Amino acid sequence: MPGLLERNRTTTVLECLIICGLAIVPLFLTFPYRVNIFLSYEGAYRMYLGQVPYKDFGTPLGFGFWLVPSLFFKLFGPHMMSLVKAQVFMNILGGFAFRSMMRSLNVQPIIRLLSILVFAISYSFFNFWPWYNHSVIVYEFVGLAFLLAALNREYKQAWIVYIQLFLSATFLFLSFFTKQDGGGLGLLLALALLVYGCIQDRKYLRLGIFIASYLIIALAVFLPFQKYNIGYWFNHGQPPHNSRLSVADFADAIMGESQWIKFYLVLILLLLIPAIKQFSKTWEDRNFMLFTLLTLGILAEAALFQVTSYTPPDNNIFFHSFAFALIASLLTSQLHIKLDGWKAIIAGACLVLLWWSGTYWKYIDRVFARFLPGKEVANVSPTGENVVSKHNFMINLDTTDVPTSEWVFTSIKGFEKMYMPPSTVHGMEKVLAWKAVNFQGKMPKVLNMTELTPLAYAMPYQLETGSNYPLWYHLGVGMFNKQLQLFTRKVQRQEYDIVMYEYAPTLNNFFPFALRETLQQHYRLADSFLAPRRPTNANIEVYVRKNDTTDWETLQYSESK
Template sequence: MSPSGSSLYQKRSIFTVIESLIIIGLALVPLFTSFPYRVNIFLSWEGAYRMSIGQMPYKDFGLPLGYGFWIIPALFFKLFGPQLISLVKAQVFINIMAGFAFRSILKRLEVAPGIRTLSVLVFVLSYSFFNFWPWYNHTVIVYELVGLAFLFQFITRPGQKVRFLYLLLAALFVFLSIFTKQDGGGLALLLCLALLLYNSLHEKRPWDIPLFLVFLGAVALAFIGPLLPHGFSYWFNHGQPPHNSRLAVTDFAEEILGASQWIKFYLVLMVLCLVPALRDIKALWLNKQAMLFLLLTLGILAEAALFQVTSYTPPDNNIFFHSFAFAFLCSHFSVLQHIDLGRFRTFVAGALLVLLWWSGVFWKYIDRVFARVFPAPVEMAKASPDAENVVSRRNFMLSTDTTKDVPTSEWIFSRLPEFKKIYMPPSTVQGMERILALPVVKEKQDSIKVLNMTELTPLAHAMPFRLETGEDYPLWYHLGVGMFNRQLAAFTEKVRTHHYDLVLYEYAPGLNNFFPFALRAELKQHYRQVDDFLAPRRPTNAVIEVYVRP
């Protein structure tokens, strides 16, 4: 190897090390901290717990999604136990997997090492670092990224027999994406088909798409076949009226044209970058690497624009597009401006600019220290007649919210191992202790029949009690989302006949039937309420009610 070649190899190795440190180092941060109870994490816990103890989706519980999301959390429950903190460990693994999948895609597109490393930094800061808990709207994209990584291995390694294994693995992870969330997974499939279509036309090889679809069908059959006898189709929108589609032209137009500033901004910059190339369309078409990069970036932007409408909560579901757009634009602008981001000083300057751009991600952690060193002045919205009233950006608006919120600074830890390193409102912790001390819990022990319609699903292991099973039993109780009228009727009948020894019901008046309101009325009539305490939400605007047989 020549001296110049050795230097280039050493430089690439350094960037590889930096990328690995960024991906792994930032992913490991959550292992060294504690967390407030996460809203909606109850759903991740129960699905993972049920699967980890051998329950079969759709046979033992139903859900209007595939179970792809729960595979990794269930594995981590097997390895580390059914504690909430095991979900954090699972997300660490998911974030590492996502980071290396993104890196692999850029590497197969031959993005320059310096630009690739900066793009990895953008990806981790913008999409992974703050995701401490597993959630299906995030996992669906991670599976897509892994599928794309294998797909690019297939496309860019034309002479290797192992490439067909890459295509099979791409089909597997695209299916897992679909089997995690239908909207994101469906968009992932369309993007893969678009990339394969270009590759087929460019290489004059018509069998790429049919072979991919055969692999995808085989994987789907292997996963879905065993589920078909157990009401699988019911949970996928067949036979549970009413069912409302989320696809509305007005919603898409409102979100894409009325918002989506970053997506449209990136699109404008991409058009400007492509002006020279568009003067010779044929040359652009024949440049396989450039076309794949262009199709991928445009596809990701289009997916992000649609995904923010079909999966509208939380509002930052779709921010995976930043890193792809950054990699594309940075690659083009560095050539136009003759900037070598492989040089140490230039790379450091670029990294500092990226850190400034995404400072909001880590500022909330720095702010805790900053606030102690430079405390904000105490301003008085209402002062005595002899004092000066001060109006500033901190108090120019008066809150009309009458909710008595408990700030997280006052939350405490529970003694229960299932809630290790997770802090909650004191009312919640004390309420759980009172539940465990109830005579009916102590007398019946593990034979107790419990309906737990709350976010405290780990109580199933802490108490413990046997979870109900059945093809018609929902994994969660959001009416019209996780369960339907048929399930509500079944629960109503069980409450009226005093089927349960203990019922825990979470009353969240600000959430539309998050736990069915109609069932609360039945509980008021047929059961006796013995306690209530705050639910572990932020803000603390929901109450958990405890009912026993009269």
């Protein structure tokens, strides 16, 4: 018994080290400016200032996504690196939620340890920045962790189970109020697990408590915002929003892609044949049934989530660790493999690290590239022959691209430890210098339709508010024709002292093209510089009133200003 306890303590310590150790890596790094991170920043910054969602700004999402980033802005200030710290917390939270689920399902300690390693390295490690398609899953996992604890752990006091059901409902609603698709799928999975548990032990009160808790929490959140037009903003497929439920898209994604999901599904079904043959006995095995239902539900959710939330393309890979845990448990049971001791831990960890080497190799490769032969790109060999290799077989004709190796850091507050194209940094400095020259001690009226949302803190300037004001400007996604008409009228009346517009011609109205045409008619283009994107295929255009005579060529940035 002491030996078993000692091994459990060892695996517990290793699990905590994996979850926390891999999560804190970003705290020691510097970063290129992240594409689309402007949305995470502005929502958190507005809430940091005390603005109320739907009252002061509209968003087609719930505001659950910005709760943690805004809290970290309060703790560490509204800096881009505060978002990284917020994501470190989310990665740790997700890791321990997954660990809790594996514990509730009584997964063998070593398989649980290796599954946590798979979870951390395949899903958490490379998520350095907060994004709603990740946060929705983390909140779901926390809710499922509380639910499985209530269903599959023995508690002498019933009130503990009821509290866990309430907490499960709270986090699953928070998941829904972060992103509707992932949160809705998470709720369906939770109900499936709960219905099985209640039928299996004939205790239906828990189902009633969970549903009542979820409805009470939902009403408590939605009702206060009814007067702020939450029904217009909150996207459940109604106009002016676009429904993403397309049978053709689901068929294309599942049948034409989803190789890992289908591979896991086929392997799991093969391993379940013995259990299916004696289904009545399997049905009574509560632990086995919950584990199987959870894993199959996660695979189904991942298959659907990749269609309803299609960016970034790998945001659904949370399923790997669940499939690995179930497959490893079934294989070791059917093949009578005993996993015990350090040899099993080391061998298993090496195999997992080899399997997922792609997630960390690119960071190691930056070091190896300095001295490993073959990393340099040569066009001509020492003998004068033309050299064609995997590094240069295609000719890059994009003359505007600025590789990240040439990006630079800036001292502008809010952007610390971030590097961007030199053109972007110089352009921001000119904007700050313009403000210092023309608005000493005053705030200009600014419309910032770019990814450089921290400028609101750096300049600073007053953010516009209103229940009809969009949090971000992607036409058809974050704003609609009603808001486009609003901004068009404001530009025509020249209400803004300066307008920063990001022109991204390859993106579909990422910032509405029609407004650019209005700007060109009623404002003067004072400057243009690269947007901080990879590849650098978008420009930030700076417009000022036509009577503004500032000479932008002579503007000089000074930190003291």
